[in-house]
Amino acid sequence: MSHYTLTSIDTTGIQNYIFGSNALRENIGASQLVERAIGMWLEDALPKLHNFDNATINDAQRIEDAAVLRAEVIMRGGGNALILFREHGDAVDTIKRLSRKLLCEAPGLEMAVAHLDFDWNQDALGCGDGVINRLAAAVNRCKQQRAPSAAVFSPAVLAECRATRQPAVDLDQANKLVSAEIQTKLSESLQAEAEQRFDDLFTSVISDIYTFERDVEKMTADHDRSHLAVIHADGNGIGQRFIELLKDFSSAGQNRACLVALRDLSQKIANAGEHALCKTLVRLERSFQNKQMERYVSGLKRDERQRIIMPFRPLVFGGDDVTFVCDGRLGLGLAAIFLEEFERAAVDLPYGGAAHACAGVVIFKTHYPFARAYDLCAELCKQTKVALRKAELKGSSGLDWHIAMSGISGEITGIRQREYQLSNGDQLTMRPLSLRAPGIEQPWRNWEAFATLAEAFGAGKSDDELKRISGVLPRSKVKALREALRGGSVNSQAFINTANIQLPEVLGGDEHLQRTGWAGKHCGYFDVIEALDFYLPVDRMEVH
Numbered sequence: 043m044s045h046y047t048l049t050s051i052d053t054t055g056i057q058n059y060i061f062g063s064n065a066l067r068e069n070i071g072a073s074q075l076v077e078r079a080i081g082m083w084l085e086d087a088l089p090k091l092h093n094f095d096n097a098t099i100n101d102a103q104r105i106e107d108a109a110v111l112r113a114e115v116i117m118r119g120g121g122n123a124l125i126l127f128r129e130h131g132d133a134v135d136t137i138k139r140l141s142r143k144l145l146c147e148a149p150g151l152e153m154a155v156a157h158l159d160f161d162w163n164q165d166a167l168g169c170g171d172g173v174i175n176r177l178a179a180a181v182n183r184c185k186q187q188r189a190p191s192a193a194v195f196s197p198a199v200l201a202e203c204r205a206t207r208q209p210a211v212d213l214d215q216a217n218k219l220v221s222a223e224i225q226t227k228l229s230e231s232l233q234a235e236a237e238q239r240f241d242d243l244f245t246s247v248i249s250d251i252y253t254f255e256r257d258v259e260k261m262t263a264d265h266d267r268s269h270l271a272v273i274h275a276d277g278n279g280i281g282q283r284f285i286e287l288l289k290d291f292s293s294a295g296q297n298r299a300c301l302v303a304l305r306d307l308s309q310k311i312a313n314a315g316e317h318a319l320c321k322t323l324v325r326l327e328r329s330f331q332n333k334q335m336e337r338y339v340s341g342l343k344r345d346e347r348q349r350i351i352m353p354f355r356p357l358v359f360g361g362d363d364v365t366f367v368c369d370g371r372l373g374l375g376l377a378a379i380f381l382e383e384f385e386r387a388a389v390d391l392p393y394g395g396a397a398h399a400c401a402g403v404v405i406f407k408t409h410y411p412f413a414r415a416y417d418l419c420a421e422l423c424k425q426t427k428v429a430l431r432k433a434e435l436k437g438s439s440g441l442d443w444h445i446a447m448s449g450i451s452g453e454i455t456g457i458r459q460r461e462y463q464l465s466n467g468d469q470l471t472m473r474p475l476s477l478r479a480p481g482i483e484q485p486w487r488n489w490e491a492f493a494t495l496a497e498a499f500g501a502g503k504s505d506d507e508l509k510r511i512s513g514v515l516p517r518s519k520v521k522a523l524r525e526a527l528r529g530g531s532v533n534s535q536a537f538i539n540t541a542n543i544q545l546p547e548v549l550g551g552d553e554h555l556q557r558t559g560w561a562g563k564h565c566g567y568f569d570v571i572e573a574l575d576f577y578l579p580v581d582r583m584e585v586h
Contacts, residue, residue: 044162053121063205071227074236087139150223156180168291263341271373274419275401277362314387321383329581375580403443442474486550498546531560
């Protein structure tokens with residue numbers, strides 16, 4: 043028999059589910075629930091026999107070769123799974139069992155599912171109108187047409203959860219009301235499972251004088267700042283690689299080769315993301331050995347065993363879509379390092395060769411909503427991709443950021459117009475930036491230029507240290523320069539001449555930029571000055 047059913051599972055709204063509260067423990071628990079959904083719970087829901095053991099795919103077991111095999115997991119990760127079933131009924135029953143599990147043990151986590159029956163010997167999985175593309179279209183329709191979750195009705199007197207505003211069912215350790223969703227995310231068994239998964243991936247890559255924390259208040263070096271950074275990174279054109287892959291398998295006789303290629307590409311992308319995170323962590327530890335970071339490291343919190351709490355915590359990983367949090371002053375540097383390490387790890391991916399990525403960074407106070415910060419991160423990441431495409435920098439990575447001095451309101455386009463655009467349309471920002479030269483639209487709009495300029499302004503140094511360094515502008519003049527730049531190039535040039543100061547050179551810039559602070563419609567210095575209190579030069583990018 044050659045009639046099979048291909049099933050696609052897509053857990054929806056993952057990021058809102060993970061970042062629905064400001065408590066890092068809850069974010070970690072939510073991330074682990076997503077992992078459970080397409081890991082151990084999927085494994086339990088599958089019919090016996092299958093090729094999925096301990097959340098690991100057995101490549102050697104293939105449904106067309108083994109008559110006893112009733113299900114074959116093709117790919118899984120990032121909240122998604124693609125499964126081949128021998129019987130349509132098995133596919134439906136699997137989703138019923140998995141849905142029941144999510145309803146009972148992961149309140150608030152939802153999924154979209156589509157099934158497609160086909161003839162293995164007649165229907166091609168690949169090509170433009172093949173089974174996989176038709177299935178993907180069906181899942182998208184399901185996501186667009188699905189009704190939103192119904193509100194939970196309750197008595198007129200209602201105790202609300204502190205995070206979700208849903209009906210409360212219990213009290214947390216701080217004696218605050220929590221819903222069933224938050225209660226589940228905080229369960230001891232789930233937290234222990236999340237820590238084990240985290241330890242398996244990350245703890246072994248750093249020395250034992252460091253440890254990790256699930257309390258955001260312990261991730262910053264001093265409480266008077268208490269700024270966190272959320273970094274969201276996403277691969278460029280990854281979906282297009284899968285489209286190109288499917289074009290190569292246009293006949294039913296190539297179905298197995300198509301699945302092997304899909305699995306291989308998916309795994310290599312996941313490996314690149316995880317490897318880049320590990321290398322980012324290694325380079326963060328390495329930077330702590332530098333003398334310029336000595337003052338910062340001395341202020342890091344320690345646990346009861348006097349281990350230094352690493353101000354860094356990945357929350358979403360397992361593919362090219364990665365999100366992590368860290369001390370606010372490390373966010374920009376670590377984002378650049380991650381992008382560089384992702385490029386190195388993905389230097390030779392199938393169907394397109396070297397891969398690149400973009401990142402959005404939001405630096406904000408710890409009590410601001412995580413969900414809002416993440417949404418802004420994703421928006422920044424998306425717009426950076428658009429900027430790279432418009433500048434025809436296909437083979438480049440890029441990043442953009444926002445520093446929330448007070449609150450976070452509105453979309454990034456509105457924020458930039460309101461806070462960084464002059465009346466004549468000129469932009470105070472040099473953002474977004476390509477990772478390295480050439481820059482976006484202008485040669486100096488890249489991260490290398492920004493980081494070099496930040497160090498020239500004395501980023502990361504105390505006022506006492508700056509006084510001992512010749513050639514660095516005192517902070518008082520830097521602040522005055524910032525206000526002068528707000529007046530445009532004519533105003534800033536007048537200030538520079540009157541104050542008799544010389545601006546540091548911008549890599550890739552010209553004399554006009556150094557003389558006025560502006561080049562064309564963009565300012566080359568404002569972003570750096572704004573970021574001075576929120577940027578530490580962490581293990582500078584290794585140019586290659």
